[in-house]
Amino acid sequence: MGLTTISISLVRETTLQLKPSRSLYIRHPFGLTLGDVGDSITHEDILRDCFRYASEELPAGTVIDLPYVWTKNDLRERQRRKEAH
């Protein structure tokens, strides 16, 4: 008996250092992890991806690159440069 865990990652570099059991990497801004305000379709797609990849047989520490990319503006890039909150 144990817990299956799946982690969403917004920063691939720190995930590679911490090595959680299984991670899904998403290129979204901080504070908009599952997508933009009101983007319920993307939110649901990502949560369903968590269900899906929790069920797959993969080695411990696998980081899966999901196709979600923030294209609305440069918020993510500015956050990563510590120029936006």
Next chain:
Amino acid sequence: MNFVEIERDYIRSRILPDFEWMSYTRPTDHHPLEKPIDQCRVALITTSGAYLRGSQKPFSTTNKLGDDSFRIIPNDIDPKEVALAHPGYDTKRAMKDLDCVFPLALLNKLQGQGSIREAGPRHFSFMGYIPFPERLISERAPSVGEALLDDGVYLVILVPS
């Protein structure tokens, strides 16, 4: 410089001169899901700084040593009772749509659709700025893990912010 270096230098220059990221040489073991997902109880761990306004103390957003406490969020609360306290991102955006960082309503919606057996009776919230994680690792996280096992949870989804 990549984000890890920029963030490390930011924390060192403004807050903690001796800050360094944690790192591990081996991954955490993966415990395979024992049942199909539609037969599983699922819980959330968020690091969004979620807390219940009115009944729980907000996380500290000003302590340079961070805040390694956690809040228990019952599954049956109205998401409108949840507030966010976190120094690392603009919480105003997610306060308009909590599912952005803490998909409590969405998880319950998917339960209603039969995608999972059910949401766990409680979820757990941390605030992600924890520069000294020793107590988190030795005490807080194990106690949360035990609580999740007590709740009969099979799958835990960790949602950062």
